[in-house]
Amino acid sequence: MIHLLQHAVFAAAARYPRREAFVCGTERMTYAELSRKVRQLAQTLRAQGVEPGDRVGIYLNRCVETAVAIYGILHAGGVYVPLNPKAPATQNAYVIEDCGIDVLVSHPSQKRSLKALMGAGSRVQKIIGGAKTDGRVRVTGWETVFADTPEGIAPGRRVETDLAYIIYTSGSTGKPKGIMHSHASGLAFARNAAARYDLSFEDRFGNHAPIYFDISQLAYFAAPLVGGTAVIATDAETIFPASLGRLMERERITVWYSVPLALVQLLNSGTADTLVLDKVRYLFYAGEALAPKYARQLFPLFPGAQFGNWYGPAETNVCTCYDLPGPPEGEAPIPIGDVWQNTDRLIVGADDEEVSPGETGELLIRTTTQMLGYWNLPGRSAKAWFVRRVAGDLEQRFYRTGDLVREEENGCLHFLGRADHQVKIRGYRVELSAVERLLLASPAVREACALALSGGKDGALQLTALVILQAPGIMTEKELLAYLRDELPWYAVPETILFRGHFPRTATDKIDRSKLKSELVA
Numbered sequence: 001m002i003h004l005l006q007h008a009v010f011a012a013a014a015r016y017p018r019r020e021a022f023v024c025g026t027e028r029m030t031y032a033e034l035s036r037k038v039r040q041l042a043q044t045l046r047a048q049g050v051e052p053g054d055r056v057g058i059y060l061n062r063c064v065e066t067a068v069a070i071y072g073i074l075h076a077g078g079v080y081v082p083l084n085p086k087a088p089a090t091q092n093a094y095v096i097e098d099c100g101i102d103v104l105v106s107h108p109s110q111k112r113s114l115k116a117l118m119g120a121g122s123r124v125q126k127i128i129g130g131a132k133t134d135g136r137v138r139v140t141g142w143e144t145v146f147a148d149t150p151e152g153i154a155p156g157r158r159v160e161t162d163l164a165y166i167i168y169t170s171g172s173t174g175k176p177k178g179i180m181h182s183h184a185s186g187l188a189f190a191r192n193a194a195a196r197y198d199l200s201f202e203d204r205f206g207n208h209a210p211i212y213f214d215i216s217q218l219a220y221f222a223a224p225l226v227g228g229t230a231v232i233a234t235d236a237e238t239i240f241p242a243s244l245g246r247l248m249e250r251e252r253i254t255v256w257y258s259v260p261l262a263l264v265q266l267l268n269s270g271t272a273d274t275l276v277l278d279k280v281r282y283l284f285y286a287g288e289a290l291a292p293k294y295a296r297q298l299f300p301l302f303p304g305a306q307f308g309n310w311y312g313p314a315e316t317n318v319c320t321c322y323d324l325p326g327p328p329e330g331e332a333p334i335p336i337g338d339v340w341q342n343t344d345r346l347i348v349g350a351d352d353e354e355v356s357p358g359e360t361g362e363l364l365i366r367t368t369t370q371m372l373g374y375w376n377l378p379g380r381s382a383k384a385w386f387v388r389r390v391a392g393d394l395e396q397r398f399y400r401t402g403d404l405v406r407e408e409e410n411g412c413l414h415f416l417g418r419a420d421h422q423v424k425i426r427g428y429r430v431e432l433s434a435v436e437r438l439l440l441a442s443p444a445v446r447e448a449c450a451l452a453l454s455g456g457k458d459g460a461l462q463l464t465a466l467v468i469l470q471a472p473g474i475m476t477e478k479e480l481l482a483y484l485r486d487e488l489p490w491y492a493v494p495e496t497i498l499f500r501g502h503f504p505r506t507a508t509d510k511i512d513r514s515k516l517k518s519e520l521v522a
Contacts, residue, residue, distance in 0.1 A: 003160040006075045008224040016227045024232040027064045039150035041072025052077030055099040059106040069105040082212035089120035106130035160184040170506040178375030188368035189317045190221040201227035206253035213508045218257045241265035259287040286310040291440040292328040299327045311336035317369040331441035343367035363405045364398035423452040428491040444475040465494040
């Protein structure tokens with residue numbers, strides 16, 4: 001019976017021992033190899049003092065060892081905490097201290113960044129698979145881990161509702177906060193996806209996301225659950241969109257899941273027309289909205305694919321889906337659909353009372369994939385929930401997404417933006433996402449971001465838009481403003497439009513609005 005995440009790996013190894021489990025570049029690992037290495041790593045971790053519930057950090061770039069690390073830590077009874085080796089050393093040191101991490105799983109290729117991490121005051125005492133950085137840290141090489149004969153590890157008395165992993169936010173709006181998920185929530189996500197889309201051992205899951213981004217969990221959790229193959233894009237393949245397209249073609253990807261940015265970059269790479277991507281049967285995206293004009297361009301590129309717009313904050317993982325019936329017509333935003341299996345929702349107004357279909361409200365989610373809470377932040381955790389008493393002492397807990405939606409009569413949901421992206425400009429409420437969507441509808445615009453900046457008369461906010469054009473100079477600020485004036489009320493038209501060559505990005509490939517703001521007000 002599969003009730004812990006690592007059980008899926010062992011079950012797949014028993015059924016499909018020679019099938020490829022994880023692929024990354026030239027590295028390929030079968031389920032038999034993965035199962036053995038997971039047990040070897042778990043044995044090493046337990047021998048070095050890792051107890052059930054202890055947090056263990058993963059400090060790895062994209063590679064097949066990420067799967068060994070995730071499942072080895074879980075099999076040892078630990079809680080894995082993925083770190084971003086490309087993030088500032090001080091940010092990783094904060095996460096390590098906040099989580100009480102004494103052990104890291106890493107790789108010799110990270111020697112330079114590990115040295116910086118140790119120099120930032122990290123409390124780490126042991127590194128598995130890494131390189132020696134100073135005399136105070138004990139290092140155990142991968143060759144030592146994999147030389148041992150894996151023996152049976154006594155079960156750590158873990159149950160499915162126990163903590164399995166903690167994913168930290170990027171910290172772009174303050175200190176990073178750790179989102180706690182259980183074995184049950186991770187498995188529920190994989191099971192929901194597998195059941196809804198009939199995923200199987202014949203599927204090859206393309207993974208573009210790093211392990212500290214929840215989008216990666218379709219490949220890492222669902223592939224072992226069904227016995228399929230997870231193909232991890234290398235760091236180089238994520239940087240060069242043309243390489244990413246060739247990866248999808250070469251590895252015969254059947255299930256793809258990424259942020260829209262990866263797909264838009266593929267379209268703009270100039271190589272899309274040379275690719276044969278007819279093996280893809282599902283193309284899912286999440287994290288940000290995909291402009292309808294890009295969806296229309298993607299449909300002929302993936303002629304056999306069912307497109308799915310997936311929605312859900314990291315606190316709930318995916319909770320709603322919209323399966324596109326075909327290329328969208330017009331520029332209206334693509335809906336986020338309705339909740340999938342084992343999920344409930346409410347849409348409430350400012351008074352926490354349910355609103356009627358057609359009215360705008362905040363989306364609240366109750367689901368088997370939701371988080372346990374925020375690590376070391378009991379007050380923040382308490383504020384995250386809306387509690388509805390149903391009978392006697394029975395309660396239902398809904399996560400407050402902070403996202404505004406509108407429900408159609410048929411139950412389909414439309415995402416309207418973040419509640420905290422509503423700003424008051426010139427005495428009127430303006431939805432920044434609406435300005436961005438209209439800019440993206442222009443054929444001349446590749447990407448857009450709207451910001452409310454202080455600096456107007458009497459300290460009033462001013463609306464500024466930043467855009468990346470499809471080609472430099474194909475549209476002027478005056479022409480774009482005229483276009484917006486034809487479509488927006490006067491108070492929602494930006495006072496200024498700035499042209500950019502690129503946008504700063506968070507670790508999860510979203511536009512880093514905080515960094516943009518700081519650059520503009522500096």
